Amino acid sequence: MGFKCGIVGLPNVGKSTLFNALTQTAAAQAANYPFCTIEPNVGEVAVPDPRLDALAEVGKSAQIIPTRLTFVDIAGLVRGASKGEGLGNQFLAHIREVDAIAYVLRCFEDDDVTHVEGRVDPLSDADTVETELMIADLESLEKRVVALEKRARGNDKEAKEQLELVNRVLPLLRDGKPARLTKVSDEERPAFDALNLLTSKPVLYVANVDEASASEGNAYSAKVEERAKQEGAVAVVISAKIESEIATLPPEERAEYLDALGLHETGLDRLINAGYRLLGLVTYFTVGPKEARAWTIERGTKAPQAAGVIHSDFEKGFIRSETIAYADYVALKGEAGAKEAGRMRLEGKDYVVADGDVLHFRFAN
Incomplete structure (x- = not known):
């Protein structure tokens, strides 16, 4: 059902503001949809799909059950996190469980909000986050090599397959490149996924802009979008501040508020749609008198x-x-x-x- 997205970023980039807006949205939905639970660092929101409402109306369904997206808030990263700086490796286990990682990047100027690196540079921030994840992956694989080599000598077929993949990934990581750039065949994909590498996961760039840039973006977000285009990734421009305001509004007032800002949909909706495109997901429906329900599958x-x-x-x-x-x-x-x-x-x-x-x-x- 749906997919799980980890939210990572440096301190003071708006990551917590965005996550809090998402969880406020989830809390507002809890009265209308089942399974909408919230934990301190996990929020589940319904995936918006107007088709489901139309199907429920035609099918005279008593209940509407959308598919859902889980957001996992990862503690703010700092340079050296993989070596124990900040909260260190506490963030790793959370990231390993997600389907995709959203890099929240600061794309706004604000003298009242200090940047941990002392300047606003979203691409450098992305590099810092990615570097920490690559270092963690590198250390993880180097620890596994000896055991894999020993098992491979004993004619362990699975170990041989994994060792071959590890030896293909290690040079990339040592060269400062993420594991997702590894060329993997369809037959090798299950074994590659079993390595559970942080940098093998698809990346969604979230350019957090100021309110005035919410509809058109700005020079900072343009750089993020260009980077995503070059990598074949996906970028979304969002104002976390606006999202937090939308989350407090009654549903009937949100459309008017968005229209006044020149926006056609919420940032959450754009984020979800981008995640579906990134992961190649589609939705099918089941409809009956008891419920109309959406189900998420891979294309x-x-x-x-x-x-x-x-x-x-x-x-x-x-x-x-x-x-x-x-x-x-x-x-x-x-x-x-x-x-x-x-x-x-x-x-x-x-x-x-x-x-x-x-x-x-x-x-x-």
Whole structure:
């Protein structure tokens, strides 16, 4: 369900302000959506998707259950964190559990907010964060090499595969490059992911700007966007201050407030959408009188595996999926209308689920 995003950054870049805005949003949603829990450093928010509301209206669903995104707030990094400076290695375990990492970068001037490095330079800040993560990865792999070599000599197939990958990653890290630049085949991907390296995770750059720059960005955020473009990453311009103000407003007042600022959607919405693009995620729906629900899967997932997201028994006993495109479901007023118009398809095990599909799985018990 959804994905988990770690939020990292240097002190005083607006990371905590952004996270607090996100968790305030989660608290506001808790009355409307289940599973919306908050812990001190974890916040879950519903993924905004107007299609779900439309489907629930057509299906006369009693409950709406969106997919969700988990934000994990990581303690502020400082130069030397990997060597124990600041909170040191306390942040590592949290980052290893996330699907993607959001680098929150300061892109605003404010004499009242001291920068830990004494200047505003978002690209240098990104380099500092990345360097600390690379050093941690390097030390982690160098500790593992001896044990892997010993197991590989004993004809341990898994150890041989991992050792080959480690020996491919180490030169990159020693050259100051992140592990995600390692060329990995589809067959090698599971073993590579099992290394659980911090710098192997996709990066989402969050340019935190002042309120006046929220709609167009500024010179600082332009540099961040250019860097993301060069790396094939994703960048989002957000004003954490504005997000914290939006989080306190009643839902009916938010659209008017955004419009006054020249914004079409909240920064949270843009952040979520960017995360989906970065990770190649899509959404399918299940609709019935009890609930209309959104489910998150990776793009390219086949029907049995999509069914397995709901329950493993659905995947094991998969027979077929009754499939209706979102547009058809809404235009034809639901399942009965789609079926009558010949717009409901029976798809088998090789069907690749498309974004927006409304699915009903048939499976053997």
